[in-house]
Amino acid sequence: MKSGAGSPFEDDFDDDESAEETETADESQDAGRAHAGPDSGSSATDTADTTSNLPYKYRRDGVQDDRDHGNIFLRDVAQTHVDELVDRMDETFQNESVYKIDVLEAAILAAGEPDKTVEDELRKMGYGMK
The missing domain is CATH 1.20.5 (Single alpha-helices involved in coiled-coils or other helix-helix interfaces)
Structure with missing residues (x-):
């Protein structure tokens, strides 16, 4: 140079x-x-x-906190089922907004255990405590 x-x-x-x-x-x-x-x-x-x-719902600042991003590709029939499940959980927890991401995680956690339900998993996250 x-x-x-x-x-x-x-x-x-x-x-x-x-x-x-x-x-x-x-x-x-x-x-x-x-x-x-x-x-x-x-x-x-x-x-x-x-x-x-505190339960997860109350520890987090946002719905994505402490979660890794993962893509889920769903067919129409599965997407319809998820939407219906979110609606049912909204009815179950009437005074709260139930996030779709929470419902999906709860469904995955409950899927492998015959004695667990999506509602039980959402309660563990802190839904229904109001």
């Missing part, structure tokens, strides 16, 4: 390093705030313990 000509990517590396330094500094400040008070550690632990004891 000619003298004085730098790599076209040289500036990118400098930006990455400064961004990493800023992130590290921010993380250090956050860690300092977390340990600032004598009770801050125990209240965070208490909150986490309380949350982990």
Whole structure:
């Protein structure tokens, strides 16, 4: 290369390093705030313990939390059955919105066990607790 000509990517590396330094500094400040008070550690632990004891429906922030994405391809007859099952679960849990993704997961969990039902699995998730 000619003298004085730098790599076209040289500036990118400098930006990455400064961004990493800023992130590290921010993380250090956050860690300092977390340990600032004598009770801050125990209240965070208490909150986490309380949350982990809740049914899944109440622990999550969104319906897709803690779930992996998986594609399911259904024929029309199966899709109709799923739609009917969601409608039945909406009737069962009248005061709640029942999500299709929850119904599908409950159906899968109940499918292999003769003593389990979709309704039972939804109750385990937290439906019917209102």
